[in-house]
Amino acid sequence: MDKKEITIYDIAQEAGVSPATVSRVLTKNAAVSPAKREAVEGLIRKYKFRPNAMARSLSDTKTKILGLLVADIRNPYYAALSVACEEAANQQGYTVMLCNALSDNRLEDSNLEKMYEQRVDAVIQIGCRADDLVSDSAYAAHVNRISRTIPFITTGKLDGTDCYRLNIDDVASMRMIFEYLTSLGHRRIALLGGQKKIQSTYDKWQQYIYLMGKYELTFHEAYLQEGDYSEKAGYRCMLELLELKKPPTAVIAVNDFTAVGALKAAAEKGVQVPRDISIISFDNTFLSEISTPKLTSVDYNYAAFGQRLIEIAVKAIQNQKIPKEQLVTPTLVIRDSCTQAQER
Structure with a gap:
């Protein structure tokens, strides 16, 4: 084990004692059994351990x-x-x-x-x-x-x-979005942004696919646009959606950042939100309040x-x-x- 990486917690773990016990050994506290003291001191010598000031003051009290x-x-x-x-x-x-x-x-x-x-x-x-x-x-x-x-x-x-x-x-989040969009008559719904290697995005994608079936909506692979979580990704993915022969009537953005990028792409293409296409997002950050138009978004309080x-x-x-x-x-x-x- 590299000396530079050794901490009081490493000593405690290897000796089978608590960090507080190591601290008591370091401060010469008598309230340590001979066997534990010997084990800790042996490891201190083995690794030539030098505790920092914080470690020396370690005790059973909390730091808050x-x-x-x-x-x-x-x-x-x-x-x-x-x-x-x-x-x-x-x-x-x-x-x-x-x-x-x-x-x-x-x-x-x-x-x-x-x-x-x-x-x-x-x-x-x-x-x-x-x-x-x-x-x-x-x-x-x-x-x-x-x-x-x-x-x-x-x-x-x-x-x-x-x-x-x-x-x-995330399951409840996507469900309430679908309930809202379908109540507005949307049947061509896209999901924009995010990476499937991220758990929350993966769950959203799976729920999106499930809900497309539940509401008897036709699934289009092109309506699933993977990107990342940035404004640039939202912009790029939205441009691709707008180039489709039958673009969606509603877009679910994975977060407010990507939604802002989607709004920018729509504006550049002369597509009015929400008249021509609806956009809804997740996170409900300050971006949803300052965008034009203001974004409908999932809030987490x-x-x-x-x-x-x-x-x-x-x-x-x-x-x-x-x-x-x-x-x-x-x-x-x-x-x-x-x-x-x-x-x-």
Whole structure:
């Protein structure tokens, strides 16, 4: 094991003791059995371990700090949920340590380890590799090492781990969108943006296909436009849809970013929203309010979402019995971007 990578938690794990026991050995505390002291001191000598200042002060007391590991705070969805978490944490007497992964797995690992070493009382992960359809086994092992000591909560999934999950009900989200669009007479409905390797997008795609059948709508493969989650992807995918011989009368965008890109493409082609084509999206961020027209979008009630994440973390810290998996129930905020279907 590389000396530079050794932490007080590694010593504790290999010795089969708690991090607090390692701390007591380091501070010459007498309240450690001879066998445990010998095991810990042997590993300290073996790895030439030098604890940092934070590790030296480690004890059984809590830090009242929650680690918040976020995919990218520049995305308004993550920004809104992060702010909601921080506000809820402050109300509970906790401080938030925020780190961004920025689509960099090494940075994600590093930030997670920093939180661990800084003795956060729990880690809440929003996005990042917890969103992957197929979980990264090495990352799951990293999370497992941490979750043995402190609670780990995610808004995604990590197969092979014992973390707490608070997930958006994507099935309910897509169902309410279809109920709304079909009530407006739409039968040619497209789904735009997102990547199938992401769990939430995969679930949306599967539910879309199921609902097309349920409502006896004709499925067109060209109506499923895979991209990513950016405005550029929304723009490109919308252009492709508008070039079809029979373009859709309604488009479901995977998030507000892609919806904004779709609006831009429609405007450039002289297609009026919602007169000529309806657009609906997910996330209900500030973008849905400032776009023209204002977007109808699926809302997750960020304040309540953040409150529940913090409540799960605090209850787990206090060793209260809580469900391992819970769901966030979405609502549909209706604005100006959808209207009755106009056959073309």
